Amino acid sequence: MRMRITRRGGLVGLAAVAALLVGASPASAAPGDASAYAAKIQVTLLGQPAVTAGPFAEAKADGPTANSLATVHLPGILDTGVLNASASRDDQTGAVQSKASTADVRLTVLGALGAEGAGTRQGVGNNTVxxxxxxxxxxxxxxxxxxxxxxxxxxxxxLGSVDATPAANTTIQVSALGVDVARIVFNEQIHNADGSLTVNAVHVTLLGGVLGSIGSGDVILSSATCGPAGLPIPMASGAGLWLGLGLLGIAAAPAAVVINRRRRPASALAAEAD
Structure with missing residues (x-):
């Protein structure tokens, strides 16, 4: 009889522990990831080897959380000044954030395509954004x-103008001899399948095609990805907590009975048997 009561108490105790573990589980997904980089290039121009470079100054919430680079120099494609990126995660709140910046940009690849009217700012040169x-x-x-x-x-x-804080996916077509050879997207925002968001400040796509066969590929400047946020709950709370404590109380009662009966003198047990 004592053995049966002990086993029941053990089973209830396991149920109580399980309830506490369920209560301690996160109410939502774990915190999302965050990452950023300042520049990435994958371009092929007619008569030249393909250029694949970057991501430059890459940062991740898992580390390194910050990164920088003095400059990028890719003749006929891109020249920059300082590149910076950072990414972080708050394990207490689940919030994540990322940021990337590229300074003193001279995007010369559009000039290599023969793009019409691209850039004349002093110190930058013709056919340069x-x-x-x-x-x-x-x-x-x-x-x-x-x-x-x-x-x-x-x-x-x-090519036109763009706001200092452009709306999401603001797009400008770039043409040569009346044919579109490239597309520039400002504040490109991509909602990924896992719930995260990617923001590319500038994304230049060389379109290929008949005239565009003189160049194809992508140049991305300042990219940040984050989310979704998650909120870990380190301890049981609410109904899960009270249910667990209640079950532990129930489990303790049979165990106490067994312990008390084991401590009774043998004479008392014999008297009960009579």
């Missing part, structure tokens, strides 16, 4: 995921 600063930022909290782009001193020449 230039900018003093290109920055992307992304942050995710329990309220959601959001991103933005900031542009300083951008010169697109006769």
């Amino acid at each position: 230039g900018a003093q600063l290109i920055e992307a930022e992304c942050h995710a909290t329990q309220q959601g995921v959001a991103g933005s782009t900031k542009l300083v001193g951008v010169d697109l020449g006769s």
Whole structure:
């Protein structure tokens, strides 16, 4: 009889522990990841070897959380000043954020395509898109995921103009001899399948095709990815906590009975048997 009571108490105790473990489990997914880089290039131009470079100054929430590079020099494609990136995660709140910036940008690849009217800012040169600063930022909290782009001193020449804080996926087509050879997307925002958001401050795509066969590929400047946020709950709470404590109380009662009966004198047990 004593053995049966002990086993029941053990089973209830296991149930109580399980309830506490369930209560201690996160109420939502673990905190999302965050990453950023300042530049990445994958371009092929007619008569030249393919150029694949970067990501430059890459940072991740898991480390390194910050990175920088003095300059990037890719003749006929891109020249920059300082590149910076950072990414972080708050394990207490689950919030994540990332940021990337590229300074003193001279995007010469459009000139190599023969793009019409691209850039004439002093010190940059003809057929060159230039900018003093290109920055992307992304942050995710329990309220959601959001991103933005900031542009300083951008010169697109006769390609047009763009706001300092462009709307998501602002697009400009680039043509040569009346044919589109490239596309520039400012504040490109990509909602990924896992719930995260990627913000590319500037994404230049060389379109290929008949005339465009003189160049194909992509140049991405200042990219930040983050989210979704998650909120770990380190201890049981609410109904899970009280249920666990209640079951532990129930489990303790049979165990106490068994212990008390074991401690009774043999004479008392014999008297009960009579």
